[in-house]
Amino acid sequence: MINQLKTEMKTRFGIARRDVCIVQSPYRICPLGAHIDHQLGRVMGMAIDQAVYLAFAPSGDENTHLQSLTFDGEVSFALGDVPDKIEGDWGNFPRGAVRALQQRGHKLARGITGITAGRMHEGGLSSSAAIGVAYLLAYQKANGLSVSPADNIQLDQAIENNYLGLKNGILDQSTILLSQRGFLTVIDCARASHKLIPQSPDLQPFDILIAQSGLRDALVSTGYNARVDECARAARALLNAAGRPDQQPLLGNITIEEYETHKSLLSGPAAKRAQHFFSESVRVLQGIRAWRKGNLAGFGRLIAESGRSSIENYECGSEPLIALYRILIDTDGVYGARFSGAGFRGCCIALVDPQKSSAAMEHIRTAYRAKYPELSKNASAFICHPDDGARIL
Numbered sequence: 001m002i003n004q005l006k007t008e009m010k011t012r013f014g015i016a017r018r019d020v021c022i023v024q025s026p027y028r029i030c031p032l033g034a035h036i037d038h039q040l041g042r043v044m045g046m047a048i049d050q051a052v053y054l055a056f057a058p059s060g061d062e063n064t065h066l067q068s069l070t071f072d073g074e075v076s077f078a079l080g081d082v083p084d085k086i087e088g089d090w091g092n093f094p095r096g097a098v099r100a101l102q103q104r105g106h107k108l109a110r111g112i113t114g115i116t117a118g119r120m121h122e123g124g125l126s127s128s129a130a131i132g133v134a135y136l137l138a139y140q141k142a143n144g145l146s147v148s149p150a151d152n153i154q155l156d157q158a159i160e161n162n163y164l165g166l167k168n169g170i171l172d173q174s175t176i177l178l179s180q181r182g183f184l185t186v187i188d189c190a191r192a193s194h195k196l197i198p199q200s201p202d203l204q205p206f207d208i209l210i211a212q213s214g215l216r217d218a219l220v221s222t223g224y225n226a227r228v229d230e231c232a233r234a235a236r237a238l239l240n241a242a243g244r245p246d247q248q249p250l251l252g253n254i255t256i257e258e259y260e261t262h263k264s265l266l267s268g269p270a271a272k273r274a275q276h277f278f279s280e281s282v283r284v285l286q287g288i289r290a291w292r293k294g295n296l297a298g299f300g301r302l303i304a305e306s307g308r309s310s311i312e313n314y315e316c317g318s319e320p321l322i323a324l325y326r327i328l329i330d331t332d333g334v335y336g337a338r339f340s341g342a343g344f345r346g347c348c349i350a351l352v353d354p355q356k357s358s359a360a361m362e363h364i365r366t367a368y369r370a371k372y373p374e375l376s377k378n379a380s381a382f383i384c385h386p387d388d389g390a391r392i393l
C-alpha cells in the first residue's frame, strides 16, 4: 500500500517519493464500553493492524489537493476559505480537520497535496476517526506544529461533533491515538485520561474476527443522535430526583447508588438506555479484571453480554447486524462477540481461538449468506490483531 501510494503521488502530482510522508492511522475495536463514551463512561479499545493511509507533501501554498484510491473525484480548497460540510462527501474530513485546527488557534500557512487509501469505510471500525486523525497529523507535520495526543483527541472530536454533527464521544480517536500493541487501552471519558493495561502472560492467544454486514450508511443518518438524546432525558430525570437539576444531563454524572434509588421513575426508552449505561459500566470494570487475570473466557462472556444489552436495552442494532451477532456467538471457537461500533451498520467483532478461526469464518460466511444473500455480496469476514496507534511512518 505504501509503495503504491508513493508511486501514485509521483504519477498524479509529480511529487518525488523521498518528499512523500505517510500517515498510518489504524481502525479500532471496542471490546467493552458500547455507547457509554458520550455519557462520560469508562470504555476500552484496541487499535488493529488494518489502517487508513494518507500519503502527503506540503503543497507549498495555502491550497489543498487530495485524491483517493477509495473514493472518486478530487478535493480542493484553500486554508483561508474552508467550505461547510457537504453531505456524504469524503472531503468533509480534511475540511473539518482544518476548521478544527484553526478554531483552536493553530496558524496554518501550508495546505497539503495527498492521496488516501483504506479498505474499510463501511463503518464499525471507526474509519471516520481514523481518517480525521490522519488529516490532523498531516496538517500538523506540514505546518511544523507539535500537538499532544490529548489535544488531538479534542481536535478530532471537534471534527465529528462540530463539523459533521455527530454527537459521539471520544472512544474512537482516543483508541486510535493512544493504543499500543500488547495493551488494552482503557479510557475514562469523564476525566479524559487513559491507562494502558498490559496483556497478562496467562491470557490465551486470540484472533480478532471482523464480520462485515455489507450495510453502509453514515452514522449521522442513523439513530445514533436520537439515542444520545434519550440518554440525556434519562439523566435529566435522575438528576432532578437526586436534587442536582443544574448539572449537565449525562448519565455519567449520576452514581450507581442514585440510579438504584431513583430508577423506578424512568420508563420507556429512557429506562432502557439508563439500564444499558449502568450495566455496561459494571461490565467494563469486570472486563478489566478479567483481562488483568488473563481470563479470556470471562472477558469473552462479558463481550457477548454487552452485545445483548446493546440489542435489548440500547436498541441500536439493525436486523442484519443482530443476525450476525447471533451467528457469531453460536460459532465454535468464539469467546465473545458484539457490534463493533454503533451497531446500526458496519460490522461485528469476535475474539476467537486462533486454532478455530478459519473454520469460524467459513461458518459465518455461509450462515450469513443463507440469511442475507443480497447483503452478503458486500460482506466479508477477516482476521486481524492488535497494533500500535496512529503514526507518521
Ligand code: GLA
Binding pocket: 030, 033, 034, 035, 036, 037, 038, 126, 168, 169, 170, 171, 172, 341, 342
Ligand atoms: C461510534 C462512536 C463512538 C461510540 C461508539 C459506540 O463508534 O463514534 O463515540 O459511541 O459508536 O460505542
